[in-house]
Amino acid sequence: xxxxxxxxFKGVGQIVVEDxxxxxxxxxxxxxxxxxxAGICGSDLHWFRGHQKISPNFIPGHEFVGSVHSVGDAVRxxxxxxxxxxxxxxxxxxxxxxxxxxxxxxxxxxxxGNRSHGIGIDGGQAEYVRVPFADTTLVHSPQTVRSELLxxxxxxxxxGYFCAARFLKDMSxxxxxxxxxxxxxxxxxxxxxxxxxxxxxxxxxxxxxVPGRLAEAQKMGAKPLRVDENPESAIKEATNGRxxxxxxxxxxxxxxxxxxxxxxxPFGHISSVGVCMGDYTxxxxxxxxxxxxxxxxxxxxxxxxxxxxxxxxxxQSQVAFLCGLHMALEDxxxxxxxxxxRKAHKIILKF
Amino acid sequence: xxxxxxxxFKGVGQIVVEDxxxxxxxxxxxxxxxxxxAGICGSDLHWFRGHQKISPNFIPGHEFVGSVHSVGDAVRxxxxxxxxxxxxxxxxxxxxxxxxxxxxxxxxxxxxGNRSHGIGIDGGQAEYVRVPFADTTLVHSPQTVRSELLxxxxxxxxxGYFCAARFLKDMSxxxxxxxxxxxxxxxxxxxxxxxxxxxxxxxxxxxxxVPGRLAEAQKMGAKPLRVDENPESAIKEATNGRxxxxxxxxxxxxxxxxxxxxxxxPFGHISSVGVCMGDYTxxxxxxxxxxxxxxxxxxxxxxxxxxxxxxxxxxQSQVAFLCGLHMALEDxxxxxxxxxxRKAHKIILKF
Numbered sequence: 001x002x003x004x005x006x007x008x009f010k011g012v013g014q015i016v017v018e019d020x021x022x023x024x025x026x027x028x029x030x031x032x033x034x035x036x037x038a039g040i041c042g043s044d045l046h047w048f049r050g051h052q053k054i055s056p057n058f059i060p061g062h063e064f065v066g067s068v069h070s071v072g073d074a075v076r077x078x079x080x081x082x083x084x085x086x087x088x089x090x091x092x093x094x095x096x097x098x099x100x101x102x103x104x105x106x107x108x109x110x111x112x113g114n115r116s117h118g119i120g121i122d123g124g125q126a127e128y129v130r131v132p133f134a135d136t137t138l139v140h141s142p143q144t145v146r147s148e149l150l151x152x153x154x155x156x157x158x159x160g161y162f163c164a165a166r167f168l169k170d171m172s173x174x175x176x177x178x179x180x181x182x183x184x185x186x187x188x189x190x191x192x193x194x195x196x197x198x199x200x201x202x203x204x205x206x207x208x209x210v211p212g213r214l215a216e217a218q219k220m221g222a223k224p225l226r227v228d229e230n231p232e233s234a235i236k237e238a239t240n241g242r243x244x245x246x247x248x249x250x251x252x253x254x255x256x257x258x259x260x261x262x263x264x265x266p267f268g269h270i271s272s273v274g275v276c277m278g279d280y281t282x283x284x285x286x287x288x289x290x291x292x293x294x295x296x297x298x299x300x301x302x303x304x305x306x307x308x309x310x311x312x313x314x315x316q317s318q319v320a321f322l323c324g325l326h327m328a329l330e331d332x333x334x335x336x337x338x339x340x341x342r343k344a345h346k347i348i349l350k351f
Numbered sequence: 352x353x354x355x356x357x358x359x360f361k362g363v364g365q366i367v368v369e370d371x372x373x374x375x376x377x378x379x380x381x382x383x384x385x386x387x388x389a390g391i392c393g394s395d396l397h398w399f400r401g402h403q404k405i406s407p408n409f410i411p412g413h414e415f416v417g418s419v420h421s422v423g424d425a426v427r428x429x430x431x432x433x434x435x436x437x438x439x440x441x442x443x444x445x446x447x448x449x450x451x452x453x454x455x456x457x458x459x460x461x462x463x464g465n466r467s468h469g470i471g472i473d474g475g476q477a478e479y480v481r482v483p484f485a486d487t488t489l490v491h492s493p494q495t496v497r498s499e500l501l502x503x504x505x506x507x508x509x510x511g512y513f514c515a516a517r518f519l520k521d522m523s524x525x526x527x528x529x530x531x532x533x534x535x536x537x538x539x540x541x542x543x544x545x546x547x548x549x550x551x552x553x554x555x556x557x558x559x560x561v562p563g564r565l566a567e568a569q570k571m572g573a574k575p576l577r578v579d580e581n582p583e584s585a586i587k588e589a590t591n592g593r594x595x596x597x598x599x600x601x602x603x604x605x606x607x608x609x610x611x612x613x614x615x616x617p618f619g620h621i622s623s624v625g626v627c628m629g630d631y632t633x634x635x636x637x638x639x640x641x642x643x644x645x646x647x648x649x650x651x652x653x654x655x656x657x658x659x660x661x662x663x664x665x666x667q668s669q670v671a672f673l674c675g676l677h678m679a680l681e682d683x684x685x686x687x688x689x690x691x692x693r694k695a696h697k698i699i700l701k702f
Contacts, residue, residue: 242447267648283630292646296639
């Protein structure tokens, strides 16, 4: 049996690199990919830290790019050697949701590198990975974006774009120009949301508690606000007391959502991609009194791949700093530790 | 001082009819209206029952039609004798919100017949009522709807229409034809929401616990479901296990909202006009996992008056039964008691 090196989750806070069998074609629609770059994502910390209960001994990684190593008999669009990007889910391309580009809710959806959802499969932090439904999952590596940034297209750039686009892309140009947008949370997804929002709206505020993150948001053209310095009153001041037209919530906590609701103007919109593990509690009179509209949920990466790629092509130089730190696969345990201690925006494992 | 007869709230459960001064023009933009018909609305029960704390000695009534009795010097669009309808709010017509037709959040918004919001003014359950900002509040009584139904245009028909239109009116014809809509709550606003929804979508389910209400919803063309007979599983069955595309929530309780969330499909929409006095609690993973979009809030009656009137003109024969019970102004105490005991859909005081 051919072996490969792979990152393996052994339990809360425990990551090792060990030998695993090279995955094989199981279905005729599978591709086996040879991985070149694989990202560690903020959502990987959910199970690494034990906030998300998950059984051990799986290969993590839902952000990966590489080349096609072998193809199943039914694969039509890819052949050996093709350079490809994978979204963080695999999808059938045929069901009710896939036909509507709502691919994150595909009836047969599979999630790379996370066993907690009952739909998890081994991920891409390994030399090889099996990609089911390859024709409706993989994308040929585009030429418009620098290759070392393509790993952003598996999850965080489309997710930030999705968060921003949900209520901004259908605005008239005039309305977008006049709108005030606030992004709550300036981690990597927040940075991608800010970059996307700025392509529609010149006025984007960025809220975080980490000064370094705020400095980066500011460099991109956002107006930084510290979460502990009453950002609500700053937003009210900037809008004649009304509040923001659109708030992008990228944190996923009760506090972040309540802050978003406090800052949004009546008839405004909140777009949330933050993953909250607990409950949200909201005041009924506040929601009614604000005429609030709130949208939650997971980004359908494959469904919006093309439009979010177009956006990344425009803003790639602004978000390139997210991909600044490469480490070797064998260094994965140290990489997770560094990432857990917030010593890097993002770490990319290189093969 | 000229006197008139008026309904007056004296405390929880206490309604009297007594002499009050006829209101006078206070601002040049005022109209004094002579009331002909005034409705009692479900939301009047909030303060009548004491669920909404409110100081006594005000004249209730936010649904009223009649004729112009006198006009202030700055009123341009109305003259003595004109037949008019009033929305349940008065609005300036000039502010940020009014320019966007979001009139329920007008900077100078005034609310007829409800003192609890700090913006309340005396209402229309009286022989005369003062209407501020008359040019941007009142509407000439239209000819397209039977005059005895026009009182529906003050609040409940536009509110039901608003609830339905929020996510249905921008659908393509094909999408609307294929969509499954569920209305939670078949009180008078729910009936108006059902009638409106049916103008776009042939498949509308109606949920309530009162068999008589469900029978009326069914007569209109909706499919009735009892709330205590697992409506969720009926909706799942009707949609290949997916859930409803759009849920219209017209109750305003945690239970009704949780039921709505349980029934809506991933990437579906919930439109809520129910007024919840307490908190809502939602599961973060459920909201994220459903990719739910929820919109709350008060109907901007004046902003959508024309489009909702067009809809009422089409469905008036279906909702006419809501206006079946007329009582004399002097009978108001008995009318409130009957309404409180749910012995009528709606009671209209006649002058």
